[in-house]
Amino acid sequence: METIETALRISYLINAHLRGTISDIEEQELQKWLTSKADNRAHFDSTYQQDILQQKMQDYQHVDKASVWRKTSDKIQNELEQQPKNKNLRQLFQKITTAAAAVLLLSLGTYYILLRQPDTQQQNEIAQTEIADLPAGTNRAILTLENGQSIDLSEQETGIVMNGESITYKDGSPILSRPEESQTLTLHTPKGGRYELTLSDGTKVWLNAASTLRYPARFNGQERRVQLDGEAYFEVAHQSNSTFKVASSVQEVSVLGTHFNVKAYTDEPLITTTLLEGSVRVINTAAQASSALLKPGQQSTLSSSGQLKVSTASTEDAIAWKENIFVFHHTGLQTILLELSRWYNFNIDIHTIPNNELYGEIPKDLPLSEVLKVLSDISGYRFKLIKDETTKEERRLLLINN
Known part of the structure; x- marks a missing residue:
């Protein structure tokens, strides 16, 4: 199997060859690769005639390639800085152009994308199929009171604030006056929705699409407890005498004050908790003896079978959804x-x-x-x-x- 470095290099050479920008030395390198194995020439000849590549590149003209590649290249650059001995890969990375960025995204576990496309006839048939479009999600949420009253929150606003005496939007616009302190509220984002929430203790919550958070209008006592179904990022306000807990199906996260992300969708096999700052204890509530204390940069996964694992994780990846990136x-x-x-x-x-x-x-x-x-x-x-x-x-x- 080709290494990622080799795959990127050959992808670059093929792209340069078909765009007419390849140098003599690079052309010799490509020809050597093509003649080294029969499969190499077969894949090249059967799947990437020049007119197919040109059509594909035209399809990408209306995609914001610069934005996609900028974020991808920043991450690759960070990885390269941690691998100073890999000079060849560094030089190759510097040659890759923005125009080729989307084409060079790799599908791990396959040969590499430029040489593993469906056959030309199938592509032409698919190109004739009209694909219906859907817009990206936006600020949408429903706030439900304990008595069953529902409030469709404004799409022009980004979040709400629990002020104790009232519920307002982030800009101060009123939503509800004097909610009962003891009542439990529910904030739900539908598919295609997202919203922010500031709880009565000052804790900030970002709720991802198709998620639900249940919480009290005002926290009382030595425990601040909320219930999450879906995904949310928390910046918990520190209170030394009051533990903040996030419950979700068979897991509970316990903290005093910290930043973390919890992904607990019922249609996914894992509950994932990623810690950015401070410390959290993750507890498998189906098996009380099973728990883990996370440090910043660590992530826990709890499987449906009850297995709790801790590993190092990219915190940037975990909260990329909050920054509007897949x-x-x-x-x-x-x-x-x-x-x-x-x-x-x-x-x-x-x-x-x-x-x-x-x-x-x-x-x-x-x-x-x-x-x-x-x-x-x-x-x-x-x-x-x-x-x-x-x-x-x-x-x-x-x-x-x-």
Whole structure:
């Protein structure tokens, strides 16, 4: 199997050859690779004629490649700084152009994307299929009071604040006066929604799409407790005499004051907790003896079987959703499509999807059609939206070249 360094190098050479920018020395290097193995020439000849590449590059013209590549290159540069001995990879990285960035995103576990596309006839058939579009998610949430009253929160606002005496938007605009201190409130973001919340103790919460947070109008006593279904990032206000707890299905996170992210969707097999600052204790509530104390930069995963593991993690990746970026680093295609379904509000039968691991970063403000084009190129699969038989809306995503 080719190394990542070799794959990037050959991808660069092929791209330069087909764009007509390759040097004589680089052309010799490419020809040597093509003649080294029969498979190399076969893949090159059968899957990437020049007109196919030109059409693909035209498709990328309306994608914000500079933004995608800037974020990807920053991460690669950081990795290179930690590997000073890898001079060849550093030199190669410096040669890669912004225009080639999206083409060079790798699908881990495959040969490399430029040489593993579907055949030309299948591509032409798919190109004739009209793909329905969906806009990116936005600020949407519903606040529900204990008596059942629901309030659709403004999409022009980004969050709400619990002031004790009232509930307001972040800019001070009123929502509700004098909520009962003892009542439990529910903030829910639907698919395609996100919202921020400042609790009565000053703790800040960012709620991702398709998530629900249940919390008291005002905290009392030595414990501050909330219930999370979905994903949220917490910046907990420190109170030395009051523990802050986040409960989610079979897990509980206990802290005094810190920054962390919890991902606890019921349709995913793992509950993931990532610590950015301070310390947290993660407890498996289904087995009280199972717990772990996390340090900054560590991540715990709790499986449906009750296995609790701790590992080092990228905190930037864990909260990239909060910064409006999809980050897929060694991420299974099933997990990626679940995340997309929450942000773009569509349905998908995840059991029909292969779980290849992919690598890429995509801005979350793109419409779904552009995200699917990038995803198709880094996975080799094609997708289309159809009208759901129940809702009659274009809300179901299908894999069309299984």
